[in-house]
Amino acid sequence: MVQLLSLGERAVKLALKWGATEAEAYLSRTVQNYLSFHEKIESGKASQLTGIGVRAVVDKKIGFASSSSAESKGIENAAKTAVSIAKASQADPDWPSFPKRKGRAKAVGTFDKRTAEIETDTLVRKAVEIIDFVLDRDSRLAPARGSLTTGTVTCAIVNSHGSELSKSGTYAAFSIRVKAEDAGKKGTSDEGWQARSWREIEFEKLTEDASQRAIKMLDASPIPNTKASVIFASDLFAQILNVMFTRTINAEAVQKGRSPWIGKIGQQIAHGNFDVVDDGTMKSGFMSWGFDDEGVPQQLTPVIQKGVLKSYLYDTYTGAKDKIASTGNATRRGMGMFGLANPYTRTPTPAPTNFVLKPGDAERDEMIEETQEGLYVVTSIGEWLSNPMSGMLNATVTNAFLVKNGELSNPVKGVIVSGSFFDMIRNTIDLIADDTRNAANFYSPSVRVREMSIAGR
Amino acid sequence: MEDVLAKLVDEARRLGASYSEARFQEIATSAITVENGLLKTCESDSLRGIGVRVLLGGSWGYCSSSDLELSQLRKIVRRAIKIARSSRKRSLGAKVGTRRTIRDKARVQTRIEPHQVPPEEKIRIGIEANKAAMISDTIKNATTRLGTFTDRRLFVSSEGSNIEVQSSMAGLQQLSVAASAGKMERVSDGESQCAGFEFIQEKDWTKFCREMSELATKAVDAHMPAPGTFEVIADPDLIGLILHEAFGHASEGDLVTTKESVLQGKLEAALAGPDVTIYDQGMIEGGYFVPYDDEGTPKSQTTIVENGTLKGYLQSRQTAMEMHKEPTGNARAMSFDNHPIVRQTNYYMKPRDYSLEELAEDIENGYYIKGRGAGGGQVDVGGGTFTFAVGPSFLIEKGEIGEMVRGTTVSGMVLETLGTIDAVGKDLKISTSAFGGCGKGGQMARVGHGGPHVRIGKITLGGQA
Numbered sequence: 066m067v068q069l070l071s072l073g074e075r076a077v078k079l080a081l082k083w084g085a086t087e088a089e090a091y092l093s094r095t096v097q098n099y100l101s102f103h104e105k106i107e108s109g110k111a112s113q114l115t116g117i118g119v120r121a122v123v124d125k126k127i128g129f130a131s132s133s134s135a136e137s138k139g140i141e142n143a144a145k146t147a148v149s150i151a152k153a154s155q156a157d158p159d160w161p162s163f164p165k166r167k168g169r170a171k172a173v174g175t176f177d178k179r180t181a182e183i184e185t186d187t188l189v190r191k192a193v194e195i196i197d198f199v200l201d202r203d204s205r206l207a208p209a210r211g212s213l214t215t216g217t218v219t220c221a222i223v224n225s226h227g228s229e230l231s232k233s234g235t236y237a238a239f240s241i242r243v244k245a246e247d248a249g250k251k252g253t254s255d256e257g258w259q260a261r262s263w264r265e266i267e268f269e270k271l272t273e274d275a276s277q278r279a280i281k282m283l284d285a286s287p288i289p290n291t292k293a294s295v296i297f298a299s300d301l302f303a304q305i306l307n308v309m310f311t312r313t314i315n316a317e318a319v320q321k322g323r324s325p326w327i328g329k330i331g332q333q334i335a336h337g338n339f340d341v342v343d344d345g346t347m348k349s350g351f352m353s354w355g356f357d358d359e360g361v362p363q364q365l366t367p368v369i370q371k372g373v374l375k376s377y378l379y380d381t382y383t384g385a386k387d388k389i390a391s392t393g394n395a396t397r398r399g400m401g402m403f404g405l406a407n408p409y410t411r412t413p414t415p416a417p418t419n420f421v422l423k424p425g426d427a428e429r430d431e432m433i434e435e436t437q438e439g440l441y442v443v444t445s446i447g448e449w450l451s452n453p454m455s456g457m458l459n460a461t462v463t464n465a466f467l468v469k470n471g472e473l474s475n476p477v478k479g480v481i482v483s484g485s486f487f488d489m490i491r492n493t494i495d496l497i498a499d500d501t502r503n504a505a506n507f508y509s510p511s512v513r514v515r516e517m518s519i520a521g522r
Numbered sequence: 523m524e525d526v527l528a529k530l531v532d533e534a535r536r537l538g539a540s541y542s543e544a545r546f547q548e549i550a551t552s553a554i555t556v557e558n559g560l561l562k563t564c565e566s567d568s569l570r571g572i573g574v575r576v577l578l579g580g581s582w583g584y585c586s587s588s589d590l591e592l593s594q595l596r597k598i599v600r601r602a603i604k605i606a607r608s609s610r611k612r613s614l615g616a617k618v619g620t621r622r623t624i625r626d627k628a629r630v631q632t633r634i635e636p637h638q639v640p641p642e643e644k645i646r647i648g649i650e651a652n653k654a655a656m657i658s659d660t661i662k663n664a665t666t667r668l669g670t671f672t673d674r675r676l677f678v679s680s681e682g683s684n685i686e687v688q689s690s691m692a693g694l695q696q697l698s699v700a701a702s703a704g705k706m707e708r709v710s711d712g713e714s715q716c717a718g719f720e721f722i723q724e725k726d727w728t729k730f731c732r733e734m735s736e737l738a739t740k741a742v743d744a745h746m747p748a749p750g751t752f753e754v755i756a757d758p759d760l761i762g763l764i765l766h767e768a769f770g771h772a773s774e775g776d777l778v779t780t781k782e783s784v785l786q787g788k789l790e791a792a793l794a795g796p797d798v799t800i801y802d803q804g805m806i807e808g809g810y811f812v813p814y815d816d817e818g819t820p821k822s823q824t825t826i827v828e829n830g831t832l833k834g835y836l837q838s839r840q841t842a843m844e845m846h847k848e849p850t851g852n853a854r855a856m857s858f859d860n861h862p863i864v865r866q867t868n869y870y871m872k873p874r875d876y877s878l879e880e881l882a883e884d885i886e887n888g889y890y891i892k893g894r895g896a897g898g899g900q901v902d903v904g905g906g907t908f909t910f911a912v913g914p915s916f917l918i919e920k921g922e923i924g925e926m927v928r929g930t931t932v933s934g935m936v937l938e939t940l941g942t943i944d945a946v947g948k949d950l951k952i953s954t955s956a957f958g959g960c961g962k963g964g965q966m967a968r969v970g971h972g973g974p975h976v977r978i979g980k981i982t983l984g985g986q987a
Contacts, residue, residue, distance in 0.1 A: 101963065103780045105614040109605035110584040111598075112859040114571070129565035133588040139568075146566050153641040155561045155649075186608040193612050209782040209904055212963070244782060244904050251784065253904030282905070287982075290750050321557050322662035323699045325706050410567045446900040447909035450931055454699060454706040457746065459931030459984035461909035463902045479907045481933050481984035483749055520749035520984050 069094065070231055072140055073223035076119050079144040081225060085121040085151065089163045089224040092117045093409045097216035100188040103208055104196060109185045116409040121147035126154040131410045161385035163224040170362040174349030177262035180235040181217045188213040195272050199243055202276050209244040209253060215263060222360040230360050237263040241272055245279040252282030254464055255444055259505050261349045278464055285476035287521040294439030295482055295517045296432055299502040303509035305448055305458065306422060309486050313453045314368065315415040316383035325454055326374060335372040335490040338497060340423035342367050343378055345393050350419035352506040359395040359413045366392045380415040394418060417506060424510040425497030432496050432513050434471040440519060441466045441473060442482060456487035480521040489514050527678035530574050533599045535680055539576035541618050543679040545816060546572050547858040552636055553669040554644050556652040564641055571858040576602045580616050581609035586859040618839040623681055628813040629688035632718025636670035636692060639719045644668055647722060654728035655698055655735045663699035666731060669956055670719060683818045689811040692721045693956035696731045700738035707742040709734055709895035709913065714956035716811045737895060740926055741914040746986040747927040752888045754978050755881050758951035759893025760912060762971025765800060766869050767899035767908040772936050773826050775841030776864040777903050784906040784936050788832050794940040799872040800827040802836055804851060808952035809868030809970025816862040821851030838864050856965035863963055871973030874946035881945055881977045883921045890916040890923050891932065909933040931984040942979030949974045
């Protein structure tokens with residue numbers, strides 16, 4: 066960590082020496098263990114990746130360059146290239162400066178020592194347990210595909226305004242697909258979990274859930290076109306929140322004209338039972354950190370309160386443009402332009418930290434009991450293809466059950482559930498459960514939508 | 523660097539590996555983003571590292587590092603060996619067979635190396651294209667991305683093979699957002715080619731970006747299609763995506779040997795009409811450049827479906843051994859910090875003889891679904907359900923292509939959809955993208971796909987009644 070900081074200091078010094086008026090270095094080091102398996106161990110992998118990304122500013126002209134080489138030559142190249150790009154670039158009249166606000170918020174549960182120390186042999190032992198669990202449970206079942214991941218990310222941020230920060234966090238993830246086969250019929254079911262620490266993951270429960278459901282899915286089929294109530298399972302709805310808000314609730318999208326939430330601050334955009342916060346410091350939150358990816362303390366930001374849109378998510382640049390402080394949402398996550406996912410290859414943009422839909426008071430089972438006719442959707446594919454601009458939500462169902470008179474009945478797959486997400490949050494989500502789960506950094510309970518289109522046979 | 527890789531491979535053998543390979547990769551990228559007439563970012567990334575894969579007692583071990591000091595690299599060999607040893611608890615029993623030694627170099631031919639073009643030139647082209655997309659007040663956002671990359675990979679194996687592959691790409695992507703009467707719509711598409719910067723210089727991007735905004739402007743006022751199952755014509759931009767999702771993934775050998783895929787056990791089965799022939803091919807005009815895969819296997823043309831009959835699967839060395847087939851050159855890794863897994867390369871359908879008008883003629887009530895502005899797809903290979911997004915499309919009524927409808931989501935069943943293809947067009951277009959690719963097991967791979975216009979008897983559209 067000390068080493069990353071001193072490398073960062075060197076990069077900033079060099080950039081200033083070569084003509085930058087301001088400079089920032091972001092360094093990250095990711096150490097990861099990964100194991101994939103089916104009935105056998107398929108492949109184990111250990112990787113470590115270090116890199117630096119340098120932002121250089123020359124008279125409000127900005128350049129960025131990154132390098133995976135954290136030796137002195139790589140640092141030099143990144144700094145030099147960033148400065149030369151900045152010089153060739155065009156001035157951005159809105160450029161404020163790199164953050165001058167320092168310090169960190171208190172974020173607990175972001176680093177777990179045990180998780181950081183896990184090596185592949187632990188993953189192998191766990192995989193064997195899971196494989197045996199599925200195979201012993203029912204002769205029709207087998208693990209079709211599973212993976213176990215643990216990792217540690219360390220990063221350092223140094224800027225020419227005296228910022229010098231570093232942080233370290235752990236993560237652990239588990240995914241399992243169980244297949245069932247019986248008399249020529251096939252069924253599959255997926256479960257997964259992502260957390261900050263290995264011990265948070267309930268391996269056996271998740272494997273059991275997937276196993277039970279795979280057997281039920283043996284008889285799954287599409288249903289005819291219809292309209293019905295739809296209950297979305299918690300982690301699926303968390304994923305839908307991700308699709309519908311990540312690209313549009315950030316201030317950049319709003320300022321640049323690519324968000325349906327433009328001009329909606331203070332307006333009722335959702336039903337009064339709909340409360341959303343972006344909680345950058347929640348305990349053990351998947352994206353909880355003391356500070357964001359440009360060194361601003363993370364915080365709790367109310368986004369929707371009683372259905373009223375309260376705030377967009379800001380980094381320093383977009384905040385300055387709206388004359389407000391950053392909400393600590395600068396991130397370098399996600400896939401870059403060429404599929405490079407390493408944070409140091411990205412420039413910061415505002416995005417959710419832990420995006421949390423407040424749970425309601427219904428139990429999920431009650432929600433099903435109170436449904437006369439509907440579809441309980443547990444997993445889908447392609448929901449991420451939905452359109453956050455038009456609000457059109459489409460999810461192709463892979464694991465679902467018909468609900469008849471308050472009880473789960475026939476298994477369903479291969480239908481498309483469609484509707485306007487904007488209408489859903491305004492009018493048609495009539496029940497919110499209390500069973501919050503996360504899909505990465507999105508947290509949601511299960512919800513019931515009064516009526517949606519179901520395209521089937 | 524070859525010497526270093528050879529040392530690592532030897533070290534692995536000395537430590538007990540029956541087979542080992544080392545890969546060095548070096549990527550250089552440049553990219554600019556222009557939004558609403560203003561330069562947003564201009565950047566350059568360079569990434570390099572080494573990965574070592576060992577086979578020991580039928581188990582694989584993989585370890586990689588971006589730190590290229592020899593002492594560090596010896597550590598990754600030991601780590602890979604350790605991983606393979608501990609994985610023997612449930613050994614895969616993997617075998618790779620034997621093969622002749624290959625020594626070769628292959629590269630994408632370029633006339634203008636991207637890194638020789640000054641950033642000013644890239645910025646000028648990007649801004650000009652972006653401004654052309656701002657056609658009216660209806661367009662609320664225009665974002666243009668211009669990018670180039672060079673990806674050099676060196677492969678050395680314990681069998682003595684030594685292969686260098688260098689691919690280069692250039693491309694431009696346009697996103698246009700239109701707003702009208704309180705509604706918004708986004709349309710995005712790009713064009714890329716395995717080439718140098720000449721591909722950017724020689725094309726009229728202002729026209730391309732303007733067209734994208736015109737499409738967004740029309741789409742925002744269009745109706746949603748009605749939900750349900752319909753007869754459709756898919757255009758060449760879309761048919762590739764359909765094949766990739768509806769069939770390509772299910773034909774990947776690693777999903778077949780584990781019996782996960784619904785295509786397992788279906789070799790020689792008639793799964794489609796006699797007009798349907800599908801290939802996976804490493805090098806083809808318009809597609810991505812895969813002369814060798816990341817196990818050093820030459821990639822040529824693999825026949826997956828011939829005249830409606832399933833003829834083969836995509837194979838790595840290991841899955842080929844398990845199925846008693848030949849490797850097909852489909853073991854690909856996203857980057858040096860990933861092990862190769864079975865992936866598609868350029869997956870496409872062979873053209874036949876129908877024109878678009880002839881395909882539409884017999885459709886009473888259906889859709890002409892288009893790929894431009896689509897956004898990818900996904901498949902559940904075990905359950906057999908696939909889905910993908912389509913761009914702004916058109917209604918077909920009584921054989922005539924009619925009014926535009928908004929883009930939506932479409933889905934079908936792997937084993938059914940291909941069987942309902944009853945007519946195949948005579949055109950052929952294959953495309954790829956510099957900006958993204960296909961995801962599997964956490965790895966992104968660049969792929970190409972395409973085909974002719976194709977009539978599909980039954981596909982389900984999501985929509986609004």
